Amino acid sequence: MIYKRVALIGLGLIASSMFWAMRRGNLAGEVTGYARSAETRDTARRIGLCDRVCDSIAEAVDGADLVVLAVPVGVMGAVAAEVAQHLAPGATVTDVGSVKREVIDAVGPHLPEGVHFVPGHPVAGTEHSGPESGFATLFDNRWCLLTPVPGSDADAVARLRAVWERIGSNVEEMDPDHHDLVLAVTSHAPHLIAYTMVGVADDLRRVTDSEVIKYSAAGFRDFTRIAASDPTMWRDVFLNNKEATLEILGRFTEELFALQRAIRTGDGDHLHDYFTRTRAIRRGIIEAGQDTDAPNFGRGSGT
Numbered sequence: 001m002i003y004k005r006v007a008l009i010g011l012g013l014i015a016s017s018m019f020w021a022m023r024r025g026n027l028a029g030e031v032t033g034y035a036r037s038a039e040t041r042d043t044a045r046r047i048g049l050c051d052r053v054c055d056s057i058a059e060a061v062d063g064a065d066l067v068v069l070a071v072p073v074g075v076m077g078a079v080a081a082e083v084a085q086h087l088a089p090g091a092t093v094t095d096v097g098s099v100k101r102e103v104i105d106a107v108g109p110h111l112p113e114g115v116h117f118v119p120g121h122p123v124a125g126t127e128h129s130g131p132e133s134g135f136a137t138l139f140d141n142r143w144c145l146l147t148p149v150p151g152s153d154a155d156a157v158a159r160l161r162a163v164w165e166r167i168g169s170n171v172e173e174m175d176p177d178h179h180d181l182v183l184a185v186t187s188h189a190p191h192l193i194a195y196t197m198v199g200v201a202d203d204l205r206r207v208t209d210s211e212v213i214k215y216s217a218a219g220f221r222d223f224t225r226i227a228a229s230d231p232t233m234w235r236d237v238f239l240n241n242k243e244a245t246l247e248i249l250g251r252f253t254e255e256l257f258a259l260q261r262a263i264r265t266g267d268g269d270h271l272h273d274y275f276t277r278t279r280a281i282r283r284g285i286i287e288a289g290q291d292t293d294a295p296n297f298g299r300g301s302g303t
């Protein structure tokens, strides 16, 4: 057991998965939970999510030595302001937000002296959300990035690292701005591109009479999976990782124009070289153990 009492604020995909993984590893004496809506709290009670589901932040945070902010990035500051009033001295506050710089700036100023702030981001997820979407193995063999701030207490960082490791993650420390740039490439921009592609298909649906749904091939289906992700979470990610996302999208647009031009001018060499380079990236991800090499992600047939 690493913490006596852990409070999960927000009971969605990430918090519920953390609960099941912490229970699997016997990492906390007691886990309390709070969610904004009575509906989510009732669901949590019904499925046994958390040892105790509380009706207020005050009750959930009371006596906790680790508080996890697991709400959308855009409300982290407001939630931290309320959490801060009930924190025990020496407690650690962490978050699981997909963006780090804006969250640090929004949360940090609310936390009182003597409380340790160790921001974090488990790089694992699915397109599902809510208290029933979590599962204990979500973080197994995935990365959890901790982005300590100046003055972060070394022992507090080490303890949080130990929890994530025993939850099943590989943990690395990273500078918050660097984190936001890396994630803009690996997660944020790809999500925006998926949203766009599915939006284009939706517009076309009207002229193709639903054929894009009926004949949807694996390439498009993969986009629709990503584009089914929670609208609130992703709105907040883009609004709070503005600079890095715009930088990557600028580069993306340039590359897209170059490929567009290669198609127009019949430059097959350019296309072939490009696709050869990108194929190597896929091999790298599989070799790093971050995805399966089964065709179509092991889901059976499809192109």
Ligand code: NAP
Pocket: 009, 010, 011, 012, 013, 014, 015, 035, 036, 037, 038, 040, 041, 070, 071, 072, 073, 075, 079, 096, 097, 098, 099, 121, 122, 123, 124, 125, 126, 127, 128, 129, 130, 131, 230, 233, 237
């Ligand atoms: P989720 O399943 O949509 O759950 C969000 C939780 O936050 C819900 O319990 C919700 O309460 C609560 N909440 C929403 N707005 C709130 C507010 N204004 N005040 C208080 N509570 C509020 O979300 P999630 O996927 O677990 O994501 C949580 C965090 O993890 C986000 O910051 C996200 O960026 C980050 N993250 C997500 C993923 C992913 O793939 N999903 C991966 C890594 C990190 P109600 O149910 O009562 O509305």
